[in-house]
Amino acid sequence: MLTFDGERIPERIVHAKGTGAFGYFEVTNDVSKYTYADVFNGIGKKTPLVVRFSAGQQNIGGSDVGRELKGLAIKFYTREGNLDFTCLQTPIYRYRDAIRFWKIQHAIRRNPQTFLFDFTAQWDVITQMPEIIHTSFWTWADYGIPNGYRRMDAFPIHTYEISNKNGERHYVRFNFRTEQGFSALTSAQAAEIQGMDLDYFNRDLYNAIDEGNFPAWKLEMDMMTPHDIQNVDYDPFDVTRLWKNGTFFTVQIGRLVLNKNAENVFRDIEQSAFNPANLVPGIPGPPDSLFRGRRMFYIDTQNYRLGRNHNKIYVNMPLYAKTYVRDGRPPTRLNMKNAPNYYPNSFNGPIPYVDEKRPREKLQVLESNAVDLEPASYFYNHILEDEAHRQRFIENIISSLVPATPPVVQRGLKLLHLIDRDLGRRVRVGYEAALAQAQAERAAQATHPPNLPIRNIPSAEGPPDHPPTKGARSTRIL
Structure with missing residues (x-):
């Protein structure tokens, strides 16, 4: 019983409800002239991976079919270390400044008095931070409730810098396009499903893989050259807007296939930790300020939820690693045995990795705080x-x-x-x-109350008397 009392780890603050699976990524096209990342080079090469799908605002026991952002996190176990992509089903994101995250999340959580999702707070924060409206448009449209995880596209949001072995750079947005064909649920269809099955998305994915109907996504990248990004009439690093048609070209990379369900969801999925800062040579990463914030607070939340040795949990371990991390809370695995955990050293301990092929010049992105409503207008009239x-x-x-x-x-x-x-x-x-x-x-x-049966529930005591709190703000419940 004492073990049972403490068997839960902290629930994720966002994307708590989810599921996942294992699979592989197969390269289908030669992209070596754009990036020297090993995972994307060598036609036919297969890289093992794990994914986690999730509903953005739901608690673990919530509904899969809520109208909200859905997530897809991918961990590629490459020969050069883990590469993580954290994706959404919308090709754009809510905000550009990382400090906005907690403000928005607090506003779209449950009301502290009613414990219901609070539409007043949601619209209050939208009108105070109008850059949020574009992502809200995507979720209010049919894209807001895909017909299961298998039938949704996924986007890592940022504009990534990639480079080839000669140090030549390109700027790309990655897209995972479902091979099952995108389809969506209307609000009425979602309400009907929710009345029967809160786990509709999770059940659909598990059953498809279990029956051998392996879901797959094509990975492509929309690309610009350094010359292109200096000659467009918009900010291509702005995560709150789409790239304009005609300003980029698209290159196919390969296929992501899921072919194995988790044997134990807690071990394989709930303990999984994805961090967009997990990058590999050939993909230096996004230069925008939002990414700089995310690479800090992702690891902080994982340290809190799973402990500082979370990268030694089996599902999070790279294929090969030497680190300076020793001791601490389990799991510690081999705990580096007797290898030195300092540098420099004379005994074959870990040494810092230096990527000699990475471009020496760094791009500095000067971002504006001005709100541009043009992307939302374009969505309404053209998307x-x-x-x-x-x-x-x-x-x-x-x-x-x-x-x-x-x-x-x-x-x-x-x-x-x-x-x-x-x-x-x-x-x-x-x-x-x-x-x-x-x-x-x-x-x-009020005039004709519904004729509902009344159940007499015996009680040893009467209901507690809780008078209304004086001075509390009015809360509408409809």
Whole structure:
């Protein structure tokens, strides 16, 4: 019993609910003129990997089909060390400044009084930080609820620097395109599934692999040269916007295939730790400030959740490593035996790795804090491919506005009007109609309450008396 009391490790703060699998990456095209990364070179080469899919805002016992960001984290066990990609199902991200992370996460968590997801807080932070709106548009559209993890694309978000053996650089955005064909669920379909199966995504992935129907994704990279990035009329390192058509070219790399389920989910998936700072020679990484923040706080959260030796947990271990890390909390594995954990040394201990082929020049990215609403306008007018999709998108926005308080709603409507007049008008009209309908339904329920059976539950004591807290802010529950 004492062991049982302490058997849980801390739950992830975000992306807590998830699943995963093992597989491999196979190179299908020669990309050696762009990068000397061993994992992407040698047609036919296969690299083992582990992935973890997740729902961004759900607790471990939550629903797979919520309208939110879905994640795909990938760990390639390369011969040069682990390479990690942390991806989302949207090709863009919420913000450019890493310090915004905790602010936004606090706003989109559960209300401390009702413990319900708080749409007032969500729209409050959107209108205070308008760069968030573009990613919100993607989640309100059909892309917000893919029809299972197998049928969603995934994007590592950043613009990565890569280089070839001659030190020539390119700047790329990686894309994992599902070979199952992208498909999505409407809000009505998701609500119906949620009423029957909270683990719909997890079950679908496990059963497909178990039946031998191995899911696969094509890995490609959109590319620009150093000359290209200096001659475009937008910031190609801005993670909150898409690259414009006609300013880049696309190169195929290979295929990611999942062919083995985890034998023990806690051992293989819950203890997995992914860090975008895990890079390999030939992929120096993104130069933007968001990445600099992520490479610090990813390892910090893993130290907290799994301990400082989390990279010695089997699923996180590279194929080969010599480090200076000795002692501490388990697991310590061989604990370096008697090898020295200092440098320099005379006894075959670890030495710092120096990449002689890495470009010597470093790109400095000067980022602006100005908010650009053009990407959101482009999404509404061009990414939403037809009127039916546009209408579903508007209905999802309206459903998120109805529970919010009126002052925040008015700020939200103003922001939508600034993005596109037609969008602002249609959402305002729909919101007023939906609000009137909700008020009518509440009035009808007050006059004619539903005829529900009453259960008499015996109790030794009466209910505790908790008077309302004086001065608490009003919370709407619809």
